Amino acid sequence: MTTTTLAVLVPLLPFLGAVAGLLLGRRLPAYTRPLAVLPTLTSAVLAVVVALRQGGDEPLTGAALLTPTGNDALPIELAFHLDGFAVLVAVLVGVVASCVQIYSTGYLRDDPRYPSYAALVSLFTAAMLLVVYSDDLIVLLVGWEVMGICSYFLVGHYWETPAARAASLKAFLVTKLGDVPFLIGVLALGSEAGTFRISTIVTRLASPLSSFELAHPTVIALLLLAGVAGKSAQFPLHTWLPDAMAGPTPVSALIHAATMVAAGVYFVARLLPVFTASTAALIVLAAVAAVTMVGSALAALAQDDVKRVLAYSTVGQLGYMIGALAVADRGAAVFHLVSHGVFKALLFLAAGVLIHAAGTNSLAAMSRMSGLAKRVPDAYWTMTVALLALAAVPPFAGFFSKEAVLGAAEHAVTGPVTGPAAGVAGAAGVPAVAGWTVLLAGLLTALLTAAYAARLWLLAFHGRGEEAPDLGRPPAVMNTVLWVLAGPTIAAGLLYGALPDWFDGGSLAPTLTTSVLATGLAVAGFLTVHAVWRHGTAKAAARVPLGAVAAHPDAAPSPSSPGPSVPRFSTSEVEAIATHQAVYGDIAAADDPADPARRLLGPLHRHAARGFHLDAVYAAVAVRPVRAAARLVRFLDREVVDTYVNGAGGTARLLGAAVRRAQTGNAQTYLGVLLAGSLVLAVAAALVAAGA
Amino acid sequence: MSTAAAARLAADTPGFLSPTGVEVLFLLVGVVTLGAAIVSVTSRRLVHAALWLVVALGGIAVEYLLLSAEFIAWVQVLIYVGSVVVLLLFGLMLTKAPMGRSPDADSGNRPVALAVAVTAAVTLVTVVVDAFHSTWIDLDDGGPQGTTRVTGEILFRHWVLPFEALSLLLLAALVGAIVLSRRKDGRTGGENGGER
Amino acid sequence: MHLAYPAVLAALLFCTGLYGVLARRNAILVLMSVELMLNAVNLNLVAFDVWLRDALHAGQALTLFTIAVAAAEIGIGLAIVLLVYRNRGTSDIDRLRALAETDKPTEPTDARAGAPTDTADTESDGAGVAAGTDGAGGTRPTRGEATA
CATH class of the missing domain: 1.20.120.1200 (NADH-ubiquinone/plastoquinone oxidoreductase chain 6, subunit NuoJ)
Incomplete structure (x- = not known):
């Protein structure tokens, strides 16, 4: 088969799998698992084959007219454009999706809604692959929105809990808030560039021979940035991502760590010339990235829910990628995207095992259990590896990709644009202020990242107190997936030498200055947290029982006695989510004095735990006015409109009652009236005839 | 006129x-x-x-x-x-x-009935008298008009088809009356048991 | 003879019948009044036939037909009255008020009890409706349901 055919099959197979899963899931439960795993797995293999055949050479394109639009010059085409970025991201998506599907067969094996879940994950995978391969902005938008709706359904998978319902709605609304400007931006870009083909736009903008320029690059870039911020959870539209952790853990791994949130970054990388055409857009991008990085790292340090820590860290790592794009180095951005996708998926999947083993998702509760690491050794070791990668400790994958980002920022600061950015950015320069912003925020975030990774590791696996409850061993399939993902987490960074061939050719090798600085900061962060934890909190934790932490001690999850309701390794994650708020009075934070983050952050802790009150700001700015308007409309509807409606109805009722009195049922009365009427008519006719 | x-x-x-x-x-x-x-x-x-x-x-x-x-x-x-x-x-x-x-042979509708009937009577009589007060029926010349012979001749010469159709109507009415008033078998008549 | 005499007599007879139809309570008396009205019409037909000296004697023929139809009508009418009496226990016209508009809607069970009875079963139909009204019909609402 030609590479083109294979490339078409890559998004098509999961889509067919999803359709088949949705149609047959209920009737043929035996086929659900193969239908979920096999198409995705095949698609991943094909993606690898496509990537190997493409091999970073000239981009492979193909197009078929999908539908004409009103403007003949602007057709919508079913086009794909396979360059190094696309094929590598597709490999990432395929591999992570396969891992998640396999993991889900174990994780959700008792879930009655597994068929629809698996089909939605397949559909989501297909949409993401469509986004990755598509060369047409409108087709890309279709995949983009399909991902949004799949995300909505999957976040709301545990719709029995109010948290999941609220989170799915929030995810949907917040991303849509970004998608509306995104759509406008896509249309504006298409009409200004005269085509919806991304490759054509990029070629026209980047080629030194053409003098083509966008008329309003800043407006278009900012409109597109709104959609990207929504999808990639960048400030200020990131608030949906931590709440989206109410979904199942595999969903968090697939959607909210590895793929969907990466779609925004990938989109900017594809259209980077549009952004570099506007200096203002690059500065905004840098500012957004910096705020997102630092803020989310601080918030991650204060979270109590394991998954929310990881969610905020995702937001922060995406900030790194956006930062790389702000300094116009898309190679570094996509490199970090790929490595982050792998180790964050691993982190989430390991966290799923951990939550099941501990019976809770609260770090405060885990820090009072000992021996959790022994219960789930596979999760312990893989999570350690992934946390090291997250903290950018050499030689793990995260180190190299993060150093590539920081190196790109350093390039932007130190000198004229050379090297990686020159290839794509063309004549447009990267402002030094953007470079400085990204570099400083990146270094600060490196420190904070190491700190919260250390805190997570110490609290989760080195707790002291009662023995962790024995809830059975996780299924082997889940452990296997963890180790499969651990491989690239350790080794993927070494690809930095080979990757530039796939990308724009700029070097991705770590530079000495930033490497030493960042690694030093990471080590410092780890040591600080460890010291605080060791000397202060470890003792405090022993003194402060869990009951003192809980807002409602009666409802405290009792780790020592799992009770007969959890006899095996199937503690529902939904229980863990549902109990957290009831126990600690807050979905995000636990009021635990033994938490090292409390000492480190001091007064900042309270704000960081609540995501710096951004939700409150949203409530004040958007929710309350909307509610007030809704109340006004309701009042108008009830008191004004309904008055007319009721009046109309009441009049008809009165008339009906009057007429009804005549309906006595007495045939003689009817006949009498009838004859009297005909008599009147007859008399009238006679009088008229006589008078005429 | x-x-x-x-x-x-x-x-x-x-x-x-x-x-x-x-x-x-x-x-x-x-x-x-x-x-x-x-x-x-x-x-x-x-x-x-x-x-x-x-x-x-x-x-x-x-x-x-x-x-x-x-x-x-x-x-x-x-x-x-x-x-x-x-x-x-x-x-x-x-x-x-x-x-x-x-005492209850007349229904409560009686005043209405009376009014309608009297009005109709006044109207009809007025109209009829006004129209036919000078019309004269000549019963004598031309022979009898309704003898059995005459009636039979016109009935079976000119009105045969309606006459036969009428026989069908009578048959239908007969069957209908029987069907309507027939008592269903296996059904108790209740208080009407002895009425036929 | 003046045509006015039979014409006026017919008009007055007709109005007498009209009064009877509207005022009588017993259904059989109403039928009697209907006969009076028909006879008034017949008288008119004969009188005008004689006056017009119609060659076909359409008036007299029509009179004969009317008489025949009236006979059929009285047969059917009496059968219906008997049926109503048998079902309701009364033949008073102003007590047959199943068509009356009541404040509360007829209960759905009654409507269903009457609805599915086919095979020209007027009897059970009447019983089904009668269950919603007062009077003697209410004493045996089960007849309609038994058929259904």
Whole structure:
């Protein structure tokens, strides 16, 4: 088969799998698992084959007219454009999706809604692959929105809990808030560039021979940035991502760590010339990235829910990628995207095992259990590896990709644009202020990242107190997936030498200055947290029982006695989510004095735990006015409109009652009236005839 | 009709003040008929009302005779006086109508009925008199018009098809009446058990 | 003879019958009044036939037909009255008020009890409706349901 055919099959197979899963899931439960795993797995293999055949050479394109639009010059085409970025991201998506599907067969094996879940994950995978391969902005938008709706359904998978319902709605609304400007931006870009083909736009903008320029690059870039911020959870539209952790853990791994949130970054990388055409857009991008990085790292340090820590860290790592794009180095951005996708998926999947083993998702509760690491050794070791990668400790994958980002920022600061950015950015320069912003925020975030990774590791696996409850061993399939993902987490960074061939050719090798600085900061962060934890909190934790932490001690999850309701390794994650708020009075934070983050952050802790009150700001700015308007409309509807409606109805009722009195049922009365009427008519006719 | 023509017509025809013998007889029988009809619709004894109806229908038969419609007069006597009234009497008996005076023979609709009837009567009589006050029926010349022979000839020469269709109608009515009044088998009659 | 005499007599008889139809309570008396009205029409037909000297004697023929139709009508009418009496226990017209508009809608069970009865079963139909009204019909609402 030609590479083109294979490339078409890559998004098509999961889509067919999803359709088949949705149609047959209920009737043929035996086929659900193969239908979920096999198409995705095949698609991943094909993606690898496509990537190997493409091999970073000239981009492979193909197009078929999908539908004409009103403007003949602007057709919508079913086009794909396979360059190094696309094929590598597709490999990432395929591999992570396969891992998640396999993991889900174990994780959700008792879930009655597994068929629809698996089909939605397949559909989501297909949409993401469509986004990755598509060369047409409108087709890309279709995949983009399909991902949004799949995300909505999957976040709301545990719709029995109010948290999941609220989170799915929030995810949907917040991303849509970004998608509306995104759509406008896509249309504006298409009409200004005269085509919806991304490759054509990029070629026209980047080629030194053409003098083509966008008329309003800043407006278009900012409109597109709104959609990207929504999808990639960048400030200020990131608030949906931590709440989206109410979904199942595999969903968090697939959607909210590895793929969907990466779609925004990938989109900017594809259209980077549009952004570099506007200096203002690059500065905004840098500012957004910096705020997102630092803020989310601080918030991650204060979270109590394991998954929310990881969610905020995702937001922060995406900030790194956006930062790389702000300094116009898309190679570094996509490199970090790929490595982050792998180790964050691993982190989430390991966290799923951990939550099941501990019976809770609260770090405060885990820090009072000992021996959790022994219960789930596979999760312990893989999570350690992934946390090291997250903290950018050499030689793990995260180190190299993060150093590539920081190196790109350093390039932007130190000198004229050379090297990686020159290839794509063309004549447009990267402002030094953007470079400085990204570099400083990146270094600060490196420190904070190491700190919260250390805190997570110490609290989760080195707790002291009662023995962790024995809830059975996780299924082997889940452990296997963890180790499969651990491989690239350790080794993927070494690809930095080979990757530039796939990308724009700029070097991705770590530079000495930033490497030493960042690694030093990471080590410092780890040591600080460890010291605080060791000397202060470890003792405090022993003194402060869990009951003192809980807002409602009666409802405290009792780790020592799992009770007969959890006899095996199937503690529902939904229980863990549902109990957290009831126990600690807050979905995000636990009021635990033994938490090292409390000492480190001091007064900042309270704000960081609540995501710096951004939700409150949203409530004040958007929710309350909307509610007030809704109340006004309701009042108008009830008191004004309904008055007319009721009046109309009441009049008809009165008339009906009057007429009804005549309906006595007495045939003689009817006949009498009838004859009297005909008599009147007859008399009238006679009088008229006589008078005429 | 202009007044002049009306006056000429009135001059041609005999006046109302000098009635012929047939006219006198017609009037007398008509008064009796009308009186019997009025008693029939106002009587509080239901059986008496039916019997007064016999008088009214018989009076109409006499009027037919006076109008020289001989065959119709006998048909009237045979069918109406002979069978219809008998049927009505049976109906009264089968529905257990009270034999004596029943104070509730008239419904509450009576004032309306009276008003409608009187108004209709006034209107109709006014119109009819106004239209036909000078029309004269010549009963004498041209021979009898309603003898059995004449009626038979026109009936079976010109009206055969409607006549046969009517036989079908009668058959249908017969079947319908039987179907309607037939008592279902296996059904208890309740308090009506002995009515047939 | 003056045409006015039979015409006026017919008009007055007709109005007498009209009064009877509108005022009488017993259904059989109403039928009697209908006969009076028919006879008034017949009288008119004969009188005008004689006056017009119609060659076909359409008036007399029509009179004969009317008489025949009236006989059929009285047969059917009496059968219906008997049926109503048998179902309702009364033949009073102003007590047959199943068509009356009541404040509360008829209960759905009654409507269903009457609705599915086919095979020209007027009897059970009447019983089904009668269950919603007062009077003697209410004493046996089960008859309609038994058929259904």
